[in-house]
Amino acid sequence: MKVSMQDDSAYLSLPDPDLVKKIRTSDRDAFQTLYFRYYESLFRFLWYRLKPADLVRDLLQDLFLKLWNNRSRLDASKSIKAYLYQSAHHLMIDVLRRKKSDVTYRDHRTETLPDPDSADRRIILQEAVDSLPPKLRLVWTLSQVDGFKYKEIAEICQISVKTVEYRMAKALMLLRKLLS
Amino acid sequence: MMTMTARIPLRIPPQVKGMTMRKRTFYNLCAKALAGELTDDERIRFGQLCRESDKWNRLYMMLKDAAMQNKSPDEPPVPQVGKEWRLLEKHLSVHGTRSETIRPVRSRRFQWLRTGSRPALLPAAALLLAILTTAVWIGIRQGSRMHTIVTGNAERQTVTLPDGSEVILNSGSTLRYKNPFDEGNRVVNLSGEGFFSIVKDVKPFVVLTQNARTTVLGTRFDVWSRSRKTRVFVQNGVVRLSKLDNGGPGIELRKNDQSMIAGGLSPSRAISVPADRMLGWIDGSLVFHTTPLSEVLTEIERHYDITVILQDPRLKEKTLTATFRDMDYGTVIRSVCTAMNIPFSIDKDIITVGAPNHETRS
Numbered sequence: 001m002k003v004s005m006q007d008d009s010a011y012l013s014l015p016d017p018d019l020v021k022k023i024r025t026s027d028r029d030a031f032q033t034l035y036f037r038y039y040e041s042l043f044r045f046l047w048y049r050l051k052p053a054d055l056v057r058d059l060l061q062d063l064f065l066k067l068w069n070n071r072s073r074l075d076a077s078k079s080i081k082a083y084l085y086q087s088a089h090h091l092m093i094d095v096l097r098r099k100k101s102d103v104t105y106r107d108h109r110t111e112t113l114p115d116p117d118s119a120d121r122r123i124i125l126q127e128a129v130d131s132l133p134p135k136l137r138l139v140w141t142l143s144q145v146d147g148f149k150y151k152e153i154a155e156i157c158q159i160s161v162k163t164v165e166y167r168m169a170k171a172l173m174l175l176r177k178l179l180s
Numbered sequence: 181m182m183t184m185t186a187r188i189p190l191r192i193p194p195q196v197k198g199m200t201m202r203k204r205t206f207y208n209l210c211a212k213a214l215a216g217e218l219t220d221d222e223r224i225r226f227g228q229l230c231r232e233s234d235k236w237n238r239l240y241m242m243l244k245d246a247a248m249q250n251k252s253p254d255e256p257p258v259p260q261v262g263k264e265w266r267l268l269e270k271h272l273s274v275h276g277t278r279s280e281t282i283r284p285v286r287s288r289r290f291q292w293l294r295t296g297s298r299p300a301l302l303p304a305a306a307l308l309l310a311i312l313t314t315a316v317w318i319g320i321r322q323g324s325r326m327h328t329i330v331t332g333n334a335e336r337q338t339v340t341l342p343d344g345s346e347v348i349l350n351s352g353s354t355l356r357y358k359n360p361f362d363e364g365n366r367v368v369n370l371s372g373e374g375f376f377s378i379v380k381d382v383k384p385f386v387v388l389t390q391n392a393r394t395t396v397l398g399t400r401f402d403v404w405s406r407s408r409k410t411r412v413f414v415q416n417g418v419v420r421l422s423k424l425d426n427g428g429p430g431i432e433l434r435k436n437d438q439s440m441i442a443g444g445l446s447p448s449r450a451i452s453v454p455a456d457r458m459l460g461w462i463d464g465s466l467v468f469h470t471t472p473l474s475e476v477l478t479e480i481e482r483h484y485d486i487t488v489i490l491q492d493p494r495l496k497e498k499t500l501t502a503t504f505r506d507m508d509y510g511t512v513i514r515s516v517c518t519a520m521n522i523p524f525s526i527d528k529d530i531i532t533v534g535a536p537n538h539e540t541r542s
Contacts, residue, residue, distance in 0.1 A: 011326075011358070012367045012388055028272060029326050032265060036356060036369060039261045040390055041408070047256040057259065061268050068272050125249045143215045144247050147408075147443060150217050168211035169204065172243055179246060 020076040023068075031071075034080065035064055041146075042088050048145045049092055059091045085156040089138050096130065128178035136171040139164055205229070210240055214247045258406055261371060262330035262354040329355045331372070333485035336464075341368070345385065348375045350404075350461050352482045373404040375462055378417075388424065392441040395420040401433075402458055411440040413458040421447050465505040466512065473498045476516065477533065484509040492534035495522060 011019070011033040019037075022030035039060065046056045063084070067074075074080070129137060135157075142148045142156060150168075154161045209226040212218045218226060230237040331337050331349045339347045342359045343366055349355055353372020361367070366385040378385045380398030387394040389405035392412070399417025403410065412421050414433045421439055422430025423446060430447055433439055437450040438458065460467030466483055468476050474496040477488045486509055490496065498520055504512050513531055517524040523535045 012356075012369050013386075028269075031272070032269075032326060035265055035268070036261055036354075036371075039264065040259060040371060043259045044256050044407070053257050053259070057264060061264065064268055065271055122249050125246050128246075143211075149444060150212075150215060152444070165208055165211070168215065169207035172207050172211050172214075175246060176239065176243060179242070 016080045017076045020074050020080050023071050024074055024076070026071065031068055038081065038084050042084060045085065045142075045146055046088055046092055049141065050095055055095070059088070059095070063087050063091060079155055079158065082156050082158045085142075086158075089134075093134060125175075125179070128175055131178060132171055132174055136167050136174065139167040140171040140175075143168060202229075206236055206239075210243055213240070214244060256407070258352060258372070260330060260332075260352070260354065262328045262356075265328065325359045327355075327357055327359050333482050341366070343379055343381060343383075343385075345376065345378045347377075348462055350374065350482075351485075370403055371405055373402070373406075373461070375402045375459060376400065391424050391443060392447075393422050393424055393430070395422075395430075408443045409440060411438065413438045413453060413455075415455055415459065423447070460503060460505075463505075465503055467503045468500045470499040470501055472496060473500060473516075473520070473533075476500050480509065480512060480516075484512075486529045486531060488513070488531045488533060490533050495520075495534050 011022075011029055014022075014030070014033065016034075019030045019034050023034065042060055042063075043056055046059060047053065050056055050059075066087075067084075129140060132140060138157060139153055142153045143150070148156070150161050150164045153164045157164070159167075205225075206229055209218065209222055209229065212222060213226055230240055329337065329339055329349065331351055331353050333351050335351050337349045339349060339355060341347060341357060342361050345366075347355060347368075350373035353370070353374060355368060355370055355372075355374060357368040361383075364383060366381070366383050367388065368386070369388050371389065374387075376385075376387065376396075377400045378396055378398050382397075385396050385398070387403050389403065389410040391408055392405070392410035394401070394403055394410075394412050396417065396419045399419060400415040401417070401419050402413040402415070404413075405411070412419060412433060414435060414437050416435055419433045419437075420430050421433055421441065422428060423441060423444065425444075431439060431450060433450050436452050436455060438453045439447045439450045441447050457467050457469050466479060468479070471479075474490065477490055480486070481488050500516060500520060502515070502519065504515070507515075509531070510526055513524055513526065513533070516522075517533060522533060524531065524533045526532075
């Protein structure tokens with residue numbers, strides 16, 4: 001059976017930079033392809049930290065709308081994956097900051113966790129992770145919550161694998177201090 | 181002079197510097213261990229470190245435990261990407277420039293309610309929404325048409341592709357393809373589950389999912405893809421399954437073979453599975469074979485469009501083997517819970533499985 005495929009004309013298998021070039025020319029099909037390519041993983045990325053699915057959906061719609069409205073400024077030589085994740089991360093930080101100042105907001109999911117022991121510990125750890133510096137927190141979350149490999153994290157954060165290693169180790173060191 | 185040099189190591193004990201180096205190494209390896217990034221050499225090194233010192237060992241156990249806590253016990257809901265896209269699509273203006281103000285989509289869920297200022301409009305809007313979930317959405321531009329087909333919960337749909345191939349879409353799934361297919365290939369994008377009957381052609385037929393590429397020439401097979409997992413089962417013919425990026429040649433699946441790609445891993449070794457177990461959903465059956473309870477309940481939710489809450493996460497990994505056909509959800513839930521000896525309660529469309537832990541409330 002032949003494995004090679006000549007589907008380079010298909011949007012679905014176009015690499016990111018080519019899609020970005022097409023999006024720059026207001027190509028909605030290309031934009032839609034990008035949307036479907038990253039929506040689900042971005043959804044997971046935000047959902048784990050923010051939980052209410054409605055909120056995550058709204059954030060993502062805003063993110064992609066902004067991307068479309070700023071399409072003329074996109075740079076095909078830069079990783080769009082990194083751009084998407086970093087934007088999502090910024091939105092997440094905004095929401096969490098607002099959440100902190102909003103006393104009426106309660107996370108119902110952690111509230112109804114049945115096992116008191118593990119629920120408490122989860123909250124303690126969550127707070128510890130929240131208090132990490134944003135750069136370390138992002139790397140930690142991408143690795144431990146989203147299950148990304150160091151190489152993927154390096155691409156998303158636009159840093160070297162060595163820096164990922166360093167930040168992970170640093171995050172662990174801080175977490176240890178915060179937890180003990 | 182001699183005494184001076186002899187004293188220096190006392191004042192700056194070399195082991196302090198050594199300790200911090202070791203500490204740094206430990207944390208680095210520890211992080212890699214938690215992320216599954218250890219090379220073979222590093223694994224040996226890390227093992228030595230942990231064996232050498234009880235302190236390191238305890239520390240690793242503690243951090244590992246913490247990391248496990250950090251891994252969310254809940255699976256995120258599967259977003260209906262097609263539906264979300266349709267909502268966003270209305271806001272995309274082709275002529276818009278960056279100076280255009282960005283209209284927030286944020287409050288759209290409430291906008292619907294507000295636009296129906298008269299209460300009578302609400303049921304109509306709900307009905308329209310219900311129709312939309314199965315509606316075939318077609319975008320027409322520049323001669324090429326991207327079709328997006330979305331099935332809601334408790335819905336199945338048969339789709340005929342431009343080349344005459346057929347896809348049966350399971351509930352809560354999205355299928356995207358171009359009509360006509362581009363010259364020289366047949367590519368579709370799938371999230372959820374679909375059973376494909378592919379018409380033979382020299383052009384390969386490709387199913388892209390979030391993390392996998394399934395390539396065939398003409399055959400019948402099932403692709404299931406949810407939450408970064410893709411599982412492929414072949415009823416007839418030969419199918420090639422590989423990772424989405426730099427997948428290499430992947431593996432070849434033949435009649436009754438099943439393989440799975442989890443996240444960015446390579447495909448699992450093919451195992452032979454009876455067809456009725458994999459394809460029961462096509463005639464409306466729910467088929468489970470040593471399926472974890474968490475997955476069983478998600479399938480039931482999708483199948484009946486109900487909400488099931490699992491109270492006790494310790495039950496998630498319990499497995500079930502059973503087949504249900506033409507039963508209402510009450511009967512299915514009752515059977516599952518009786519078989520697994522789990523308490524449950526049914527309140528309208530919300531079902532609670534497993535007893536909550538009351539110790540804290542008393």
